[in-house]
Amino acid sequence: MPPVARLGSGIPLVARGRELKRLRAALELASKGTAGAVLLAGDAGVGKTRIMEELANGTDALVLTGRCLDVGETGLPYLPFAEALSQTTADLTQRPALAMLMPSLQLPEMRDRSEGAVSPALNPGRRPEQDVGQLQLFDAVHGLLSELSQHQTLLLIVEDLHWADASTRYLFSFLLSRLKNQRMLVVGTYRSDDLHRSHPLRPLLSELVRLPAVDRLDLPPFNAADSKSFVEMLSDDLPTEVVRQIAERSEGNAFFAEELIAAATCKPDSLPSALADVLLSRIERLSPEAQHVVRVASVRGRRVRHDRLRTVANLDEITLDTALREAVQHHVFVVDDNEVFSFRHALLREAVYGDLLPGERVRLHGAYAKHLAESPDERGAAAALAHHGLESHNLPLALDASIKAAREAERAGAPAESLRYLEQALKLWDAAGQRPSDVDEMTLLRRASWVAGTAGQPERAIAFARSATKLIDPENQPEEAAEVLKRLAQALSTVDGTEDEHYTAIEQAWKIMRDRPASATRSRVLSGLSSAMRYQCRNDEARDYAEQAVADARAVGANGAVADALASLGIAEGRLGQVEQARQHFREAVECAREVEAVSTELRAMYYLGLDYYEQGVLDEASKVYKEAGDRARDYGLEWSTFGFEIRVLQVLVHYYAGDWEYAAWAATPPGTPVSSTVQARLAAAGTHLAVSRGELAQAERMTTQLRNDWHRDIQIALITGGTGAELAIWRGRPELAVERVEDALEWARRAGGEWILAGIRIGAFGAAGYAELAAKARRKRDTEAERAAVEAGRAVTQHARITAERGVPRLGALGPEGRAWLARAIAEESRLTGGGDPELWLAAVDAFGFGFVYEQALCRWRFAEALLGTDRRDEAAEQLRLAGEVAERLGAQPLASAVEQTAKRARITLKSDAPAPREHLDLFTPRERSVLGLVALGRTNREVGEELYISEKTVSVHLSRIMAKLGASRRAEAVAIAYDRGLLEP
Numbered sequence: 011m012p013p014v015a016r017l018g019s020g021i022p023l024v025a026r027g028r029e030l031k032r033l034r035a036a037l038e039l040a041s042k043g044t045a046g047a048v049l050l051a052g053d054a055g056v057g058k059t060r061i062m063e064e065l066a067n068g069t070d071a072l073v074l075t076g077r078c079l080d081v082g083e084t085g086l087p088y089l090p091f092a093e094a095l096s097q098t099t100a101d102l103t104q105r106p107a108l109a110m111l112m113p114s115l116q117l118p119e120m121r122d123r124s125e126g127a128v129s130p131a132l133n134p135g136r137r138p139e140q141d142v143g144q145l146q147l148f149d150a151v152h153g154l155l156s157e158l159s160q161h162q163t164l165l166l167i168v169e170d171l172h173w174a175d176a177s178t179r180y181l182f183s184f185l186l187s188r189l190k191n192q193r194m195l196v197v198g199t200y201r202s203d204d205l206h207r208s209h210p211l212r213p214l215l216s217e218l219v220r221l222p223a224v225d226r227l228d229l230p231p232f233n234a235a236d237s238k239s240f241v242e243m244l245s246d247d248l249p250t251e252v253v254r255q256i257a258e259r260s261e262g263n264a265f266f267a268e269e270l271i272a273a274a275t276c277k278p279d280s281l282p283s284a285l286a287d288v289l290l291s292r293i294e295r296l297s298p299e300a301q302h303v304v305r306v307a308s309v310r311g312r313r314v315r316h317d318r319l320r321t322v323a324n325l326d327e328i329t330l331d332t333a334l335r336e337a338v339q340h341h342v343f344v345v346d347d348n349e350v351f352s353f354r355h356a357l358l359r360e361a362v363y364g365d366l367l368p369g370e371r372v373r374l375h376g377a378y379a380k381h382l383a384e385s386p387d388e389r390g391a392a393a394a395l396a397h398h399g400l401e402s403h404n405l406p407l408a409l410d411a412s413i414k415a416a417r418e419a420e421r422a423g424a425p426a427e428s429l430r431y432l433e434q435a436l437k438l439w440d441a442a443g444q445r446p447s448d449v450d451e452m453t454l455l456r457r458a459s460w461v462a463g464t465a466g467q468p469e470r471a472i473a474f475a476r477s478a479t480k481l482i483d484p485e486n487q488p489e490e491a492a493e494v495l496k497r498l499a500q501a502l503s504t505v506d507g508t509e510d511e512h513y514t515a516i517e518q519a520w521k522i523m524r525d526r527p528a529s530a531t532r533s534r535v536l537s538g539l540s541s542a543m544r545y546q547c548r549n550d551e552a553r554d555y556a557e558q559a560v561a562d563a564r565a566v567g568a569n570g571a572v573a574d575a576l577a578s579l580g581i582a583e584g585r586l587g588q589v590e591q592a593r594q595h596f597r598e599a600v601e602c603a604r605e606v607e608a609v610s611t612e613l614r615a616m617y618y619l620g621l622d623y624y625e626q627g628v629l630d631e632a633s634k635v636y637k638e639a640g641d642r643a644r645d646y647g648l649e650w651s652t653f654g655f656e657i658r659v660l661q662v663l664v665h666y667y668a669g670d671w672e673y674a675a676w677a678a679t680p681p682g683t684p685v686s687s688t689v690q691a692r693l694a695a696a697g698t699h700l701a702v703s704r705g706e707l708a709q710a711e712r713m714t715t716q717l718r719n720d721w722h723r724d725i726q727i728a729l730i731t732g733g734t735g736a737e738l739a740i741w742r743g744r745p746e747l748a749v750e751r752v753e754d755a756l757e758w759a760r761r762a763g764g765e766w767i768l769a770g771i772r773i774g775a776f777g778a779a780g781y782a783e784l785a786a787k788a789r790r791k792r793d794t795e796a797e798r799a800a801v802e803a804g805r806a807v808t809q810h811a812r813i814t815a816e817r818g819v820p821r822l823g824a825l826g827p828e829g830r831a832w833l834a835r836a837i838a839e840e841s842r843l844t845g846g847g848d849p850e851l852w853l854a855a856v857d858a859f860g861f862g863f864v865y866e867q868a869l870c871r872w873r874f875a876e877a878l879l880g881t882d883r884r885d886e887a888a889e890q891l892r893l894a895g896e897v898a899e900r901l902g903a904q905p906l907a908s909a910v911e912q913t914a915k916r917a918r919i920t921l922k923s924d925a926p927a928p929r930e931h932l933d934l935f936t937p938r939e940r941s942v943l944g945l946v947a948l949g950r951t952n953r954e955v956g957e958e959l960y961i962s963e964k965t966v967s968v969h970l971s972r973i974m975a976k977l978g979a980s981r982r983a984e985a986v987a988i989a990y991d992r993g994l995l996e997p
Contacts, residue, residue, distance in 0.1 A: 025236030026061050029229055033065050036225065037195045041071065041163040045189035045223060047196040049215065052229030054288075055265025058199040061229065062167050065197075067962065071163035074098060078173040087177040090168045091151060100158060107150035144177075148184045155185070159194040171200040172211055179214050189223040202228070203341040203354065231262025234682075240264060245271045250680065250690055250716075259357060266357055281360050289361035296340060299325070300333040304342060307351060308362040309374040316349040322377045376402035383407075392418055396431060406444040409435055413446060413454070416461070423647025425465035426683050432458040452481040452494065459497055463504070464610070466650030466685030471501040472508070479515075488522050489531045495519035496531075496538050504652045505688070506725045509545060516542045530568035533559045533575055540578040544585060553582035570611060573603035577615040584622055593622060609646045613639055613653040620660060627827035627861035629668045636661045640677075650685050655693075662696040666703075669864030671901055675700055691720035695727045698734040702741065703865055705904030707934060708976045710738050714751075721758055728758045729769035736776040740783055741905040742934070743992035744978070748780030752807065767814055767825075771832045774811025778804050778839035785843050801843045808840040831858035835870060846880030847873060856890075865906070868897035872910050879917050888919045895921050934976045934994065942969040947986045947995055 036046050052058050066073040074097050076090025088111050095102065095112065102108050158164050168174075168182060185196060205212050218224050232240055238257040245253060248271070260267035269285040293304055306323045307314045320330050334351060337343040342358065343351045353359035366374075379398035382391050392414035399408035416431035432454060439451055459474035475498035482491035496519045502512035516538045523532045536559035543552035559575035580595035596619035603612035620635035636657055643654035650658075661677035678697035680690060695717055701710035714735040721728040732755020739748035755773050759766050781804030788796035815825055815833050825833070834855040841848035852874035859867035871894040878887035891914050898907035914921050935943065938961075945955045952966040970982065979985035989995040 025232050025239070026057065026064070026229075029227060030061060030064060032225075032227060033061070033197070034068070037065070037069060037071060037163070037165060040165075040193055040195040043191050043193055045159075045192040045194045045196075047186045047189055047198070047218075047221075047224045049218065049224065049226045050197055050199040050229060051202040051226065052199075053203045053231065053263060054201045055263045056229050056231055057264045058229055059169065060264065062169065062197065062199065066165065066167070067965075069163075069165060071165045071195075072098075072158060073165045073167065075167040075169065078168070078170040078175075078178060080170075080173045087175050088147075088181060090174070090178060091181060094166060094168070095151070095154065098154075098158060100154060102154070105150040105154055107146040108154070110144075110147045111151065144180070148181055151181060152185055152188055155194060156192050159192045162193075164192075164194040166194065166196045168196070168198045171198045172204040172209070174211065176210070179211065183214060183218065186218055186221055186224055189221075206341065207339040232264070233262065234258075237262045237267065241267050241271065244268065250694070251684070251687075254680070261355055261357070263355070266355075281357060281364055285357065286361040286364060289355075289358050290365060292340065292342060292358070293362060296336055296342070297333070299329055300336040300340075300342075303330065303333040304337055304362055305366060305370075306374060307343075307353070308359050308366070309371065310378055312356055312359055313350050313352045316351065318378070318381060319351065321381050322374065372402055376404070379404060379407065390418075393427075393431070396434065400434070400438075405438055405442040409438040409442040409444075410446050412438065413449060416457075420461060423645075425461050425647060425651070426685075429458065429461045429465045429467065429470070432461060452478050452490070455481070456494055456497055459501055463501055464648050464651035464654070466655055466681065466683075466689040468501065468504045468652065468688060469686055472498070472505065475501045484522050488526065489529065492519040492522045492531050492535055495522070496535050499538050499542070503541065503545075506723075513542050513546070528562040528565040530563060530566060530571040533563035533566075533568060533571040536562060537571070537575045537578040540575075540582055544581060549582060549585040553579065553586065556582050569602050569606045570608040573599045573606075573608055573611045573615065576602060577611065577618060580615070581618055584618070589622065589626065593619060596622070609642065609648055610651060610653065613643055613648060613651070613657060616642070617653045617657050617660070620657070620664075624660065624664055625826050625828070629664055629862035632660070632664050633668060633670070636664060650681055650683065650689060655685075655689055659692060659696050662693070663699070666696075666699050667863045667866070669897070669901060671700060671704070687720065688723040691717055691727050692724055695720075695730040695734075698731055698738075702734050702738045703901070703903050703905070705741075705908075707738065707742055707905075708972065710734070711742075711975070711978060714738060725759060725766065726769075728755050729766055729773065732756070732758070733769070733773050733776050736773070736780055740776075740779055742976075742978075743994075745780045745783035745787060747978075749777060749784060749803065749807075752777035752780055756807075756810070767817065768829050768832070770814035771811045771829055771836065774807050774814065775832050775836035775839055777807035778811070778836050778843070780804075781807065782839055782842035804840060804843045808836050811836040827858070827861045828863070831855070831861070831863060831866070834858040835866070838870070838873065841877075842873075847877035849874060849877040849881060849883070852877045864897060865901060865903060868894045868901075868903070869906055871897075872906060872913065875910075876913055879913070884917065884919070887917065888914075888921075891919060892921055935973065939969050939973050942966060943973050943985070943989060943995065946970065946982055947989070 033048060033050075036048055040046055050058055050061070062075070066075070074094040076092070076094035078090050092112050095108070102112065155164060155166065166185075168178075171179075171182070174182065182198060189196065200211060200215075205215075215226075219226050231237075234257065237260060238253065241248075241253050241257045241260070244267070245256075248256075256267055256270045260270055266285065269282045293301055296304065303319065303323055303325070307319055310318065310322075316334075319334075320327070323330060325333070334343065334345075337351075338345055341354055344354055345351050353362075363371075375398045379395060379402050382388075382395050382398065385391060392411050395411035396408050396415045399405070399411055412431045412435040416428045416435065419425075419428035419431060436451070436454055436458065439445065439454070455474050455478035459471045459478065462468075462471035462474060475494065478494045479498055482494050484491040495515050499512050499516040499519065502508040502515065516535065519535045520539050523529075523535045526532060536555050540552045540555040540559065543549070543555060556575055556579035560572060560579060563569075563571035563575050576595045576599035580592040580599065583595065584592035596615045599615035600612050600619070603609070603615065616635055616639035620632045620639065623629075623632035623635060639657045640649070640654075640661055643649045643651065643657060648654040658677055662674050665671070665674040665677065675697075678693060678700060680693065694713055698710055698713050698717070700706075701713060714731050717727055717731045718735075721731075732751055735751040736748040736755075739745065739751060752773055756770070756777075759770065759773075781800045785797050785800035785804065788794075788800055811833060815829060834851075835858070838847065838851040838855040841851050852870060855870040856867055856874050859870055871890045875887040875890035875894065878884075878890065891910050895907060895910040895914075897903070898910060911921070913919075942955055952963045952970070956963045956966045970985070974980065974982075974985045977985050977988045979988055986995070
């Protein structure tokens with residue numbers, strides 16, 4: 011891993027727009043003759059220095075910066091002002107009093123007069139003449155700064171005021187009290203978490219904020235989204251899950267995030283030693299009693315109640331209260347109204363806990379376990395007991411508490427936590443010796459499989475179910491054995507490439523239950539068998555088994571099984587073309603499931619009901635169903651269960667195609683809880699639709715490149731990103747890459763097996779588009795051989811789409827509106843292989859997408875307009891361009907909007923009377939990036955570019971990194987070459 015870029019080394023400022031805007035406004039006001047001051051407060055590492063650098067780099071003002079140093083209680087007198095004034099070119103000797111601040115300025119005659127004198131700031135016994143000397147110094151500093159501000163706006167930055175000595179504080183106060191009409195802004199920064207109750211800076215701040223020229227600005231930690239963006243910006247090569255963990259652990263603190271990133275490749279879950287030392291230094295300032303209380307609290311976790319802390323710490327009330335008050339004053343703890351004390355930052359607790367001796371840690375965990383055992387009915391007691399029992403090596407206690415904690419977590423709608431405790435219980439099962447009497451290992455494994463499925467961990471669900479099958483006894487426990495096999499089949503059905511094992515498992519379950527009387531278990535097995543038949547395209551058998559499952563469940567009055575069987579029957583009838591009957595069965599299944607709160611079965615029925623509407627092109631009904639289903643899944647903590655997740659993916663796709671991109675973006679947001687890599691990758695794949703269509707091309711490139719490594723997890727990832735990756739490459743002017751991605755996806759689908767009808771047609775359409783662009787590029791270069799090859803390949807991939815559609819008709823009963831639309835587009839794209847395209851074919855594509863695919867129809871309108879222009883039908887083309895442009899503007903589809911503008915400009919068509927002239931190209935670059943790239947193309951070095959554009963060399967490097975990422979280049983020269991080749995730079 012390359013060295014981590016630090017905050018002040020060219021990394022763009024993240025999420026500080028509001029604060030930076032206020033600072034710049036104050037500086038602008040100062041430039042007009044209204045002096046002011048800002049006290050910038052924030053925790054250590056939150057980014058105060060970085061925002062000061064951004065303010066200084068973005069102004070033409072004279073910037074003077076000084077820093078206080080931590081050198082004990084006394085500090086170095088006037089150090090920040092001496093440092094700041096040393097940066098000016100003014101003649102300081104004209105103000106003799108400054109010699110007390112900077113002894114190197116003293117003239118010989120001044121040294122003679124001052125021989126034997128004592129610096130007023132260093133003599134603890136003050137004399138009247140020293141007060142006069144100090145006042146002369148203060149006047150000299152004030153006069154010099156005021157004089158400098160007459161010639162140029164002055165920005166004076168004094169950093170780390172929490173370390174300022176008394177003399178510096180006096181001088182700082184003196185300056186701020188005399189700010190009037192100078193062209194000067196003074197900014198003082200300090201750590202708010204260092205200001206304990208007796209800190210000498212606190213009373214000064216109280217006085218300063220009363221001054222009319224002084225404003226206070228708090229710099230809070232990043233919120234969750236900004237923290238994630240910051241980590242992503244500093245660590246392009248870290249896995250998504252590691253980025254999420256670092257963002258969460260840092261709690262919005264930039265310094266903490268940087269240190270965690272630096273250690274991520276070595277020990278991702280450990281606390282870096284450098285960061286631990288910084289955090290522990292705060293604890294070392296406390297008294298021994300307070301340090302003891304903090305150590306005891308760290309064993310309990312982030313939060314601990316006062317009474318529990320008193321018992322375990324074994325301190326009397328007065329001593330404990332004194333220690334707690336000290337910890338609160340030094341910003342180690344925060345306390346709420348319920349007398350619950352919390353570490354101010356989770357990493358602070360980690361550092362303290364990691365510093366405990368092993369024996370001390372075990373003893374304290376045991377003390378907490380003993381105290382918790384006395385109140386077992388308290389909410390969360392089981393989870394806490396499981397933790398403290400395990401850490402204190404009391405394994406029987408830990409096992410029993412883990413099982414109870416798993417049950418509590420599941421009832422609370424927290425499947426991920428339930429899974430964690432079940433896994434812990436299974437690890438302890440053999441080692442504990444003493445086991446609970448009301449549960450066995452097979453039950454735990456079966457339950458763990460179910461919970462893993464609801465927690466978005468399908469691979470773990472399969473692993474637990476497989477382990478459970480090794481413990482089944484079909485002769486003595488037939489129902490339990492069948493349930494385990496049914497669970498295995500159910501888990502396998504969610505993962506590609508397990509079809510054979512899925513069928514074998516459900517077949518074994520049916521062999522056990524075939525000759526047994528009707529029961530809920532028999533009904534569920536029949537329902538699972540119906541699903542297996544459907545996967546094998548044996549739709550008539552699937553319906554027969556589903557009908558038998560319904561009859562069995564109704565015979566024994568098992569409504570949960572009835573609901574499951576009705577859903578299976580609806581799926582089978584839908585495959586047979588009986589649409590209305592299928593929808594009715596789905597609705598009945600939902601109603602029946604709700605009566606017995608079988609939420610997972612309810613979600614399954616709602617998923618297929620919404621899918622039926624989607625496949626029939628009724629997007630408004632599909633979106634309603636998935637909105638309701640998604641709300642139900644969240645309410646019950648099943649958002650990342652098998653069908654909860656499938657509903658989430660369809661929410662992204664349905665709302666994307668329907669033109670509700672804001673909702674689609676929300677649905678595509680990565681989960682905030684740990685889920686499997688497959689779940690993350692599939693959701694990210696669905697999100698690539700938005701990233702590409704909105705023109706977030708660099709981000710989309712990163713996403714598709716990373717997701718290429720996940721194709722083996724789920725064929726849907728390959729089929730989605732194969733298409734969006736090709737579309738992305740076309741927008742970026744790289745048709746060679748587009749057709750490469752199309753062929754890669756088609757080959758992957760062939761190797762994976764199965765019938766991917768709709769996806770095959772869609773990818774074929776993108777393939778035809780890519781080859782059409784390739785053929786056009788060859789024509790521009792007069793390369794007839796390359797053009798012929800592109801035309802032949804484009805016709806072949808279009809023919810593949812036709813064959814796929816024909817193959818899908820007997821399987822699906824009908825191709826469906828989406829399939830017909832994508833086929834129409836593929837055929838229309840084929841017409842572009844040899845020229846401008848056939849208007850009639852593009853009109854057919856526009857009409858085909860008219861059932862509700864808003865963006866795709868607008869894109870086809872643009873291509874339709876191009877074809878119309880080729881036949882000199884300008885008025886019709888203008889209307890299509892206007893319609894396409896309106897949709898692109900409303901959706902925020904920047905690439906399409908730019909393409910429409912470019913076409914209109916070439917045809918001299920005005921889309922809006924008040925609109926600016928259309929851009930000639932889809933501009934990937936910001937104006938600054940374009941300036942940097944132009945100078946690099948002329949052979950300038952980074953330093954020369956910076957000098958010419960008045961930016962730092964490091965900022966030039968950042969711009970170049972972004973440019974290369976957008977172009978997919980690894981070197982400067984390659985970026986320039988690609989830009990020339992794609993027409994993004996003029997020779």
